Amino acid sequence: MKYPTDLKYTKSHEWARLEDGLVVVGISDYAQDALGDVVFVELPELGKKAKAGEALAAVESVKTASDIYAPVSGEVAAVNQALSDLPELLNKEPFSAGWIFKLKPENPAELEALMDAASYQKLAESAS
Amino acid sequence: MLYKPMKHLPLEASHQALGAKMAPFAGYLMPIQYSSISAEHSAVREQAGVFDVSHMGEFFVRGPEALAFLQYAALNDVSKLKVGRAQYSMLPNSHGGVVDDIYVYRTAETEYLVVVNASNIEKDWAHLLALAGGFRVDLEDASNQFALLAVQGPQAANALEKLCNLSLADRRKNDTFATLLAGRPARLARTGYTGEDGFEVFLSHSDAEPVWNELLSLGVVPCGLGARDTLRLEAGFPLYGHELTEATNPRCTSFAWVVKPEKDFLGKEALLAASCPNRLIALVLEHGIPREGYKIFSAGQEVGWVTSGTLSPMLRKGIALAYVRSDVTENLQVEIRGKLYPASVTEAPFVALK
Incomplete structure (x- = not known):
């Protein structure tokens, strides 16, 4: 299981990374493994605003449906359209090609309040 | 607890x-x-x-009245079972619902093996023991x-x-x-x-x-x-706790065939008297994956709920078993994360089986 140290993490298993002023969001390696084969990703609409902790997207595996929450407050600035045809990218490359959406953050400092890799790894391993 | x-x-x-x-x-x-x-x-x-x-769970039912006991405790007609044959059945409760769905194997002249759901072992055991009092039978819980x-x-x-x-x-x-x-x-x-x-x-x-x-x-x-x-x-098989419960009348499902009204069984009067406000149906969706608990709508009205749903790995479509109001059969929609997705009524099995 990978826990890249250049990312921030949420209790609900999203990762977040600041990139050119936008917060890129995906799900952790632990989350994709727990979900199993991802078969559908419901992407948010561009321009949609959300507070930190609000559901913005959903990921469906054969087994279950799981909401994806905004790690920080902001506005959806980009979505990964490739996932419409290739939802399995979430399983294969959760930290790169499997990103889900990008947020224009209201307050970039919110990102700092999220968990670092070591804290998240502890949380994920205690859950399994 | x-x-x-x-x-x-x-x-x-x-x-x-x-x-x-x-x-x-x-x-x-x-x-x-x-x-x-x-x-x-x-x-x-x-x-x-x-x-x-x-x-x-596995229970043995043995003794001269093993057949009479199972005829009363289970819905299907156990008298049809020859030694070396098995049948699907259900344990009815006293008010027309289902304690569990089971498989009954006739393993010898006066010996039957009853296989029950893991989550119901203790409940079924207590239920059968209580019913066994009036019969010359020996029950053995062989689950372990x-x-x-x-x-x-x-x-x-x-x-x-x-x-x-x-x-x-x-x-x-x-x-x-x-x-x-x-x-x-x-x-x-x-x-x-x-x-x-x-x-x-x-x-x-x-x-x-x-x-x-x-x-x-x-x-x-x-x-x-x-x-x-x-x-x-x-x-299209039911799973206890989803399609079948203590409150489900099996006559309102596609498994109504296990009910044999020509014999006596526990709760017979209640089971046969009840009407079916909802029926268990099979649904297939072109878009969206239905999941247990999702609501079903027709013409803006809530008319039912999904009891089991998944993406069918063979059809690559969403499939579900659902209880829907008996008087509604058309224009069904499943609510998935606040949006309505059209669902067609179909016959289970969802895939062609040999």
Whole structure:
């Protein structure tokens, strides 16, 4: 299981990374493994605003449906359209090609309040 | 509530050695998947898979009134069972609902083996003991004696033939018999919960691991409870606690055929008198994946709920079993995350089965 140290993490298993002023969001390696084969990703609409902790997207595996929450407050600035045809990218490359959406953050400092890799790894391993 | 320690089954270490994802189910640590649900599902539809379902409960009913007792305690007509034959059935409660759905195997002249759901073992046992008072029967809870493997798929019989010196070609669906399997005493039954041909294999705990290993070495694919659920749903089979409950009248489902009104059984009057405000139906969706608990609408009105739903690994479409108001059959929509998706009523099984 990978826990890249250049990312921030949420209790609900999203990762977040600041990139050119936008917060890129995906799900952790632990989350994709727990979900199993991802078969559908419901992407948010561009321009949609959300507070930190609000559901913005959903990921469906054969087994279950799981909401994806905004790690920080902001506005959806980009979505990964490739996932419409290739939802399995979430399983294969959760930290790169499997990103889900990008947020224009209201307050970039919110990102700092999220968990670092070591804290998240502890949380994920205690859950399994 | 009292803390109950996790119970352990004989193949737990074998599953962990295969890298299975394990999760608690009905008090046991059970394998959910080994590789992926889709891959295991396909293996059963196209080749052969083996499930460890040792968590299931097994009760023996013995004695001169074993038949009379089961006729009263179960819905299907047990008098139709010859020695060496098995049938699907349900245990009714006194008010027209279902205590559990079961499989009844006639193993000898006055001996029946009743297989019950793992999550209902204690409830069923108490229920049957209470009913047994008026009958000359002996009940034995043998749940902790048996390991149970379900070998399922078009190649299941081939694989098993290699482990027993028998031709299985003339064994019919619902036949059951004792034999040696890889040199170990076993009871085989041509039954299962996947919609495919296959056998269920009852073994003593100590024989489970060697037989499991023999099956894997023949190329039979280990499959977890995840694929077991998608397979049974594609086949349109009910799962207790979802399609069937203490409040469900089986006459309002597609399994109404287990009810035999010509014989007496517990709660008969209530079961036959009740009307069906809702019926269990099968739905298929072109878009969206229905899940348990999702609401069903028609013309803006809430008319039902999904009891089981998944993506069908074979159809690559959303499928569901659902209770829907009996007077509504058209323009159904399933609410998925606040949006309505059209759903067509279909007949289970959702896939063509041989």
